Amino acid sequence: MPTAFVDILTDNFGEFSSGFWVTVRLVVVAFAIAMVVGTLIGAFRVAPNKWLQRAGGLYVEFFRNIPLLVLLILLFYGLRDKNGPGIPITGFVAGVLGLGLYTAAYIAEALRSGVFSVSKGQIEASLSLGFSYTETMRRIILPQAFRTVISPIGSLIIAMIKNSAVIGVALALDDLLKVGRTIQSRNFQTFETFFWAGVGYLILTGLVTVVIRQLENRYAIKR
Amino acid sequence: MRSTHWRMLFAALAAMSLALFVAACGDDEETTTGASGSQTTATTEPAEEAKKFEAGTTLGDIQKKGEITIGVKFDVPPFGFKNTSSGEVEGFDIDMGKAVAEALGVKPKFIEAISDNRIPFLEKGTADLILSTMTINEERVGQIAFSDPYFIAKGRILVKKDNADVTGIDTLSGKTVCTALGSTYEATLKSQAPDAKLKLVDSYSECLELLQNDTVEAISTDDVILTGMIIQTGDELKLVGDQLTQEPYGAGIKLGETEFVDFVNETFTKVKEDGRYKASFDKWVGKFTGEEAEPPSISVDEAVELVKQNGK
Amino acid sequence: MTLAFFDWFSENNNGRYMLEGFATNLEIALIAIVFAFIVGLGLALLRLSRNRIVSYAAGIWIDVFRNLPLILLVIFLALLLPESWRDFWTDNVPGWAPEAFESGLILGAFMALILYNSAVLAEIMRAGILSLAKGQGEAASALGMTYGQSLRFVILPQGLRRMVPALVSQLITLNKDTTLVSLIAIQEVVRRGRIVNANSGNPFTGSETEAPYLEVFIFIGILFVAVNYALSRLSRRLEIRERKRTGTTVEQVKGLEDQVAVEPA
Numbered sequence: 001m002p003t004a005f006v007d008i009l010t011d012n013f014g015e016f017s018s019g020f021w022v023t024v025r026l027v028v029v030a031f032a033i034a035m036v037v038g039t040l041i042g043a044f045r046v047a048p049n050k051w052l053q054r055a056g057g058l059y060v061e062f063f064r065n066i067p068l069l070v071l072l073i074l075l076f077y078g079l080r081d082k083n084g085p086g087i088p089i090t091g092f093v094a095g096v097l098g099l100g101l102y103t104a105a106y107i108a109e110a111l112r113s114g115v116f117s118v119s120k121g122q123i124e125a126s127l128s129l130g131f132s133y134t135e136t137m138r139r140i141i142l143p144q145a146f147r148t149v150i151s152p153i154g155s156l157i158i159a160m161i162k163n164s165a166v167i168g169v170a171l172a173l174d175d176l177l178k179v180g181r182t183i184q185s186r187n188f189q190t191f192e193t194f195f196w197a198g199v200g201y202l203i204l205t206g207l208v209t210v211v212i213r214q215l216e217n218r219y220a221i222k223r
Numbered sequence: 224m225r226s227t228h229w230r231m232l233f234a235a236l237a238a239m240s241l242a243l244f245v246a247a248c249g250d251d252e253e254t255t256t257g258a259s260g261s262q263t264t265a266t267t268e269p270a271e272e273a274k275k276f277e278a279g280t281t282l283g284d285i286q287k288k289g290e291i292t293i294g295v296k297f298d299v300p301p302f303g304f305k306n307t308s309s310g311e312v313e314g315f316d317i318d319m320g321k322a323v324a325e326a327l328g329v330k331p332k333f334i335e336a337i338s339d340n341r342i343p344f345l346e347k348g349t350a351d352l353i354l355s356t357m358t359i360n361e362e363r364v365g366q367i368a369f370s371d372p373y374f375i376a377k378g379r380i381l382v383k384k385d386n387a388d389v390t391g392i393d394t395l396s397g398k399t400v401c402t403a404l405g406s407t408y409e410a411t412l413k414s415q416a417p418d419a420k421l422k423l424v425d426s427y428s429e430c431l432e433l434l435q436n437d438t439v440e441a442i443s444t445d446d447v448i449l450t451g452m453i454i455q456t457g458d459e460l461k462l463v464g465d466q467l468t469q470e471p472y473g474a475g476i477k478l479g480e481t482e483f484v485d486f487v488n489e490t491f492t493k494v495k496e497d498g499r500y501k502a503s504f505d506k507w508v509g510k511f512t513g514e515e516a517e518p519p520s521i522s523v524d525e526a527v528e529l530v531k532q533n534g535k
Numbered sequence: 536m537t538l539a540f541f542d543w544f545s546e547n548n549n550g551r552y553m554l555e556g557f558a559t560n561l562e563i564a565l566i567a568i569v570f571a572f573i574v575g576l577g578l579a580l581l582r583l584s585r586n587r588i589v590s591y592a593a594g595i596w597i598d599v600f601r602n603l604p605l606i607l608l609v610i611f612l613a614l615l616l617p618e619s620w621r622d623f624w625t626d627n628v629p630g631w632a633p634e635a636f637e638s639g640l641i642l643g644a645f646m647a648l649i650l651y652n653s654a655v656l657a658e659i660m661r662a663g664i665l666s667l668a669k670g671q672g673e674a675a676s677a678l679g680m681t682y683g684q685s686l687r688f689v690i691l692p693q694g695l696r697r698m699v700p701a702l703v704s705q706l707i708t709l710n711k712d713t714t715l716v717s718l719i720a721i722q723e724v725v726r727r728g729r730i731v732n733a734n735s736g737n738p739f740t741g742s743e744t745e746a747p748y749l750e751v752f753i754f755i756g757i758l759f760v761a762v763n764y765a766l767s768r769l770s771r772r773l774e775i776r777e778r779k780r781t782g783t784t785v786e787q788v789k790g791l792e793d794q795v796a797v798e799p800a
Contacts, residue, residue: 065763066756067711069718069725074756078749080436083736085749088437158602165604169718172422172433177607182423184614185405194611198603205602339618426720428733457737 008192012183019168019179020200026095026164026175027204031157033100038107043137045112056108063105068163069170072098076171095167103160110152114145150220154212158205165201176200274326274486281483282327285351291329293320294336294350294475300451301507302356316354318503319373319474319494323352326490342366345477352487353475356447359526368480369473370487372519372526376445377466378408378533381452383434384461389441391464395419401430401439407533408443411467431455445470446512453511462512468533471519471526495520542744549731549746556724557758559635560713563723567648567713568706574649575656582661585682593657600654606715608651613643613719635722644716652709659705663698664690696777703770707763714759728755 009016044056063071076094079087089097118141126136168178180197184190276283285291295316296303303314312333324331336344336355344350345367356376359369380400382389389398396418402408404423412419422439424430431452433439442449446462453460474491476483494500495518504516521529581593600608621639628637635641667690675685717725728751735746 061764061767062760065707065711065760065767067714067725067759069714070752070756070759073725073729073748074752077432077436078747078752080438081748082435082437083745084747091438162602162604165606166715166718169425169606169610172424172429172438177604177610180607181425181610182404185423186409190611190614194607194614198607198611201604201607202599202602425718428729431733432729455733455737 005192005195008183008187008189009196012193015179015183016176016196016200019174019176019197022168022174022179023161023164023176023200023204026092026099026167026173027157027160030096030099030103030160030164033096034103034107034156034160036104037101038104039111039142041104041108042111042115045108046115048133060105060108063102064109066102068098068102069166071102072167072170074098091167091171091173095164095171095173099160099163099167102163103156106156106159107153110149110156111145114149115141117148118144147219150212150216154208154215157208157212161201161204161208276482281351281477281480282486286327286329289329290332291324291327291352292332292334292350293324294341294344294353294355295320295333296337296355297335299356299448300454301511302447302451303354304451315374315503315507316356318499318507319491320352320354322494322499323474323487323490326486326493341475345475348477351476351483355475356445356472357475358470358530359473359523360530361527363475364523364527366478368476368478368484369523369526370476370484370491371523372471372473372521373491374447374472375517375519375529376447376470376472378411378443378468378470379446379449379462379466380464381434381442381449381460382440382463384459386440386461389463392416392467395441398441399439400441400443401433402443403427403430406444407468411533412443415467427452434460443467450508450511462514469529470533471521471529473523473526549735553724553727553731553751553754554758555633556635556722556727557755559633559721559723560710561762562633563635563641563644563648563713563716564706564709567645567652568702568709570645570649571652571656571709572702574653575660578653578657579660579664580686582657583664597654597657600651601658603651605647605651605712606718608647609644609715609719612647612650613640616640616643616646638721640719641716641721644719644721648709648712652705655705656702659698659701660695663701664694666697667694699777700770700774703766703773707766707770710763710766711759724755724758728752 041056041059044052045060047053047056072094075098076089076091079085079089079094122140122144123136126140127133131139164175165177167173168175169181172178174182176197180193184193187193276286278284278287295312295314297305297312299314301314303312303316305311306313317333320331320333334350336350336353338355340349341353341355341357342363345353353367357363358376359372363369380389380392380395389395392412392415395412395416397420399420399422400412400416401422401424402412404425409421409423412421422430422433424433427442427444427448430439430442430444434442435456442452446466449460449462453462474487476487500518501516508514509516578593578597581589582597584590584593616639618639620642624639624642625637671689671693672685675689676682680688713723714725717723717729720726732746732748732751735744
């Protein structure tokens with residue numbers, strides 16, 4: 001590689017690096033939120049109670065069909081608006097909340113199909129052995145369901161990594177893409193700068209792919 | 224079952240068509256900002272003693288055509304912007320343009336000249352004159368001809384009216400300041416206010432959004448743009464601090480047209496002296512910033528030197 | 536919320552302004568998916584090529600573009616686009632095109648959308664084609680068809696049918712992704728929403744009422760949810776229809792937010 005190309009990376013390594021870690025933080029926190037909320041909504045969706053199912057359904061339909069950018073603007077500019085609630089939510093919190101709640105809808109659906117893939121016979125057997133519904137869920141169904149959904153959840157994490165790039169430019173946060181854009185505005189080397197930013201994202205998605213494959217080999221239940 | 228399938232398809236397509244239908248039908252009124260186009264404004268006063276130029280010269284040809292095409296901004300109040308209720312283009316640059324047209328005895332036709340187009344328009348002849356918040360700098364002086372400066376934009380700081388902490392560039396340490404990516408203000412702020420926290424964004428409209436919801440405490444750029452923000456937000460913001468940089472604006476003319484340049488300079492001098500300059504300034508700028516009109520009296524070369532001093 | 540909820544809507548043609556913007560989003564999505572389909576099909580065929588090098592190279596291309604953030608591609612291409620291309624576009628845009636398409640930047644936006652989605656669709660198509668029982672391909676060659684003929688008459692028609700639900704699903708995702716072009720200042724609904732908010736509440740711009748972000752963007756959200764929900768119902772209908780047609784043991788190609796999963800029905 002010509003030296004100039006690599007120079008763009010080395011000259012700005014500090015900034016690139018800090019942007020990289022901001023992206024990592026965004027994804028990790030958003031994933032935590034998404035798993036918690038997603039499991040909850042997933043549980044609603046498979047609950048025997050029709051109202052819970054419907055509530056879960058509404059959540060999923062809303063958060064799957066609304067654009068992430070609109071959600072982020074709602075949470076950040078909408079809540080901070082002086083002509084509105086005026087809640088001083090920070091860019092980072094709005095970002096992880098938006099990304100987390102958005103992805104939770106997909107996790108809920110993935111879990112739902114995971115639960116359904118566990119044979120009905122197990123539920124019946126468990127209930128007849130005297131386990132309550134919640135215990136059945138917790139001890140028998142969900143652990144198996146989680147093992148089925150390792151692959152889809154891996155895909156969702158990759159989707160989150162890509163979606164996180166919107167947070168920086170939309171909410172003026174210095175994540176990897178925003179940092180790339182800032183560096184480019186100074187050096188005008190568009191191709192090289194965005195190349196390195198892109199490499200950063202590919203590293204993240206590549207790592208996740210590898211880890212998920214390992215987890216699949218060890219834990220996944222193939223049906 | 225076929226029919227239900229078609230019903231569903233129809234419903235989905237209807238949903239998508241509805242918005243398209245609403246857009247396609249209806250009057251062709253002008254909606255809000257954004258559309259580019261041209262404006263022909265009739266001068267209100269008859270041309271007084273318009274100097275006659277020979278046919279075949281640039282000015283003569285313009286007089287023969289009866290109109291002069293002037294490139295202005297359509298989205299930078301108060302210098303050049305489209306008034307959404309009247310549909311007319313207005314502002315300080317427009318006033319200067321009208322003065323030149325009047326002195327020539329022709330009608331002004333205003334077209335939109337965004338920053339990237341300004342010089343190409345002159346080179347191609349799409350516009351006769353450019354009055355589009357254009358800074359006189361060394362690079363441009365080689366490509367086009369400039370009139371003497373008619374306005375000096377200063378880099379300043381904008382804060383909320385009730386902000387008593389930030390009064391100038393030295394009070395910015397620890398505060399968040401917003402400016403545009405790639406602007407000269409990024410460098411200026413870094414050198415003159417190294418402890419300030421910079422938020423860099425793609426456009427000044429985003430800076431304004433961030434100021435309004437308190438994500439940033441201040442915005443720094445040309446007082447021209449900052450005044451536009453003051454206008455846009457009613458009574459919430461104020462300019463503080465001394466000038467950080469100076470950007471002298473000049474009217475752009477095709478390179479080599481010395482007669483044209485002299486004519487514009489003559490017109491500008493008259494405007495500065497007979498009170499029209501002050502009237503326009505007060506109407507478009509002074510009313511919002513409370514500043515006094517200071518018609519510049521420097522030459523193009525001095526302007527170029529001034530710009531070189533910025534950021535030092 | 537005051538009682539004057541949503542009254543900015545009727546002021547100053549704001550409502551119409553926003554709906555026109557929304558129409559732009561849908562137009563961008565439709566144009567992009569058509570081109571992405573064509574390019575994606577080409578990519579998929581390259582990927583399925585029996586030439587190892589071509590197949591591998593196509594695979595790398597697809598993997599790279601599927602794993603890059605779309606917004607990165609949008610901003611990258613908008614910045615990279617040479618001014619000459621932009622000028623060419625602005626000079627040649629037909630008069631009946633919506634206002635948003637007048638800027639040369641839309642070219643960069645389309646390139647990014649097509650680049651990204653063609654890679655995603657290529658994977659969907661490949662999965663769809665591969666999901667066909669091997670027997671089909673073998674039967675076709677037993678009947679004397681060449682590889683190309685078997686593709687054209689047997690494999691593609693069926694494979695592409697399988698992926699219609701995934702295609703509609705990708706259209707839904709594309710509808711949402713069109714909002715990203717607001718970040719390069721294209722006049723679609725999100726950008727217009729912010730402009731409406733900026734111009735509101737100030738007599739200088741001719742506005743009397745405030746248009747708070749919450750109201751404006753809940754409105755925009757509802758627009759998208761409504762259209763995308765309708766599309767997702769359509770997709771489910773098509774899926775059921777396909778299943779009934781071809782029997783329940785057939786594999787379906789589903790799309791889960793840009794990823795592809797081939798699942799048994």
